[in-house]
Amino acid sequence: MPPVRRQPRYQQLTPFERGRIVGLREGGMSVREIAARVNRGVATVLRCIRAWEEEGREHRARGSGRPRGTTxxxxxxxxxxxxxxxxxxxxxxxxxxxxxxxxxxxxxxxxxxxxxFGLHSYRPHLVLPLTPQQRQHRLDWCRARENWDLEWNSVVFSDESRFCLGMHDGRQRVRRVRGERRNVAFSVERPVARTVGVMIWGAIAYGSRSPLLFIEGSMTAQRYVQEVLEPVAVPYVQTIENASFQQDNATPHSARFTLRYLEEVQVQVLPWPPRSPDLSPIEHIWDSIGRRVTNLPQPPQTLADLRREILTAWEALPQDEINHLIRSMPRRVAECIHARGGPTHY
Known part of the structure; x- marks a missing residue:
């Protein structure tokens, strides 16, 4: 900074003063007369006039700014x-x-x-760890269905999910000023133990969805057949022409008792690669239902309220949203192949 700028009375010319100096100069006044009229130094007025006459500039030139602290x-x-x-x-x-x-x-x-440098801080994308064998299984499965398009419209995607009271999906944010971090009004309670909740089962297909089931207690292969497949899943699959039934590799699903029953009722099962929730569109349905329940003005306080809100959210899901997720399967398969069986952004 020049020494003159360190003076206590130093002040830059305002745009009005610069315009006034230029106007007085155009009116025929000398530099000393203008300096006396605007109560400024002769050198200051002269620099302003030269900037106007030589550069056509009446505003202050842009300075170099604060020196960079790094080379x-x-x-x-x-x-x-x-x-x-x-x-x-x-x-x-x-x-x-x-x-x-x-x-x-x-x-x-x-x-x-x-x-x-173009780097910004974001929450990391969470993915499941995959072994080389699991990556190869995913890659082989996707390559075998790389050319599928309308075939996905005949696949019934099914899954279970658990919803708990007081759940928090981590997306909720709060606006606060500095120093209010520990204010209880801007905090979210986090349970330290497993909270009570409900387990649900559902299935989706292009153009339809199954009834939603609430499951009490632990799921076994026998309960899965008697409470899910026989009364709901199999009748729903049989309403779709040339349907394939998709389920993950959970123990009740892959048990011999379950597979034997599905073979007896002539339900075609779609093989599923290990650790592949990103390839199943129904996972996005559970996420959508969870966000709807979490963002309610009055979150459910009892299990009965939670069941009612989940059922309402399931029935309120637009069928176009489900169809759009089904139609994303070719893109999911292509991205998995491009990742050599690795995780996808889904």
Missing amino acids: ARQDRYLHFLAFRDRHVSTRRIGDQWYAAEGRPVTMATVYRRIRS
């Missing part, structure tokens, strides 16, 4: 640290930078530099 070489090293490990916190990157450069830098500077 280009240091920025390149910071870029290397930020991209080397995407899971490292900003403070950890700042500490590593200081250890290498020996020059302190504020966290605000590190944060601005990292944002200038």
Whole structure:
């Protein structure tokens, strides 16, 4: 900063003063007369007049701004640290930078530099761990159905899900000012033990959905056949022409007792790769129902209320939404093949 700017009475010319100086100069007044009229220094008035006469500029030139606290070489090293490990916190990157450069830098500077690299902080996408064998099973399964299109319209996707009282999906945010973090009014209660809830079973297909079942207690293969397949699942599958029944590899589903029954009633079962909830569109249905129940103005307080709200959300789901999820199967399969059997963004 020039020494003159450190003076206590230093003040930049306002746009009005600059316009007034230019106008008085156009009117024929001398520089000293203008300086006396606007109560400014002669050098200040002269610089303003020269900017107008030589550059056609009546506003103040843009300054160089605050000097950068880091050099280009240091920025390149910071870029290397930020991209080397995407899971490292900003403070950890700042500490590593200081250890290498020996020059302190504020966290605000590190944060601005990292944002200038195009990196932003997000919640990580949660995926299931996959072994090489499981990846290969997923890849083989997808390659065998790579050319399926309308065939997915005949697949019945089924699954169970559990909903608990007081559940929180992690998407809810709160707006607060600094210092209100521990204010109870802006907190969300987190149960430390497993809360009571209900287990449900449902199935979806292109153009229809099954009745929703509430399951009490632990599910076994015998209960699965007697309480789910016989009264609901099999009659629903038989209403769809050339239907294939999809279920995951849970123990009640893959038990010999269950598979023998499905063979007896002549229900074609679609083989399912291990650890593949991202390939099943019904998982998005459970997520949608959970968000609807969580975002109610008055969340359910009893199991009866929870059952009623879940059933209401199931019946209120637009069929177009279900159809859109079914039609996403070719894209899911293609993305899984592109990932070599790895996780997809679904």
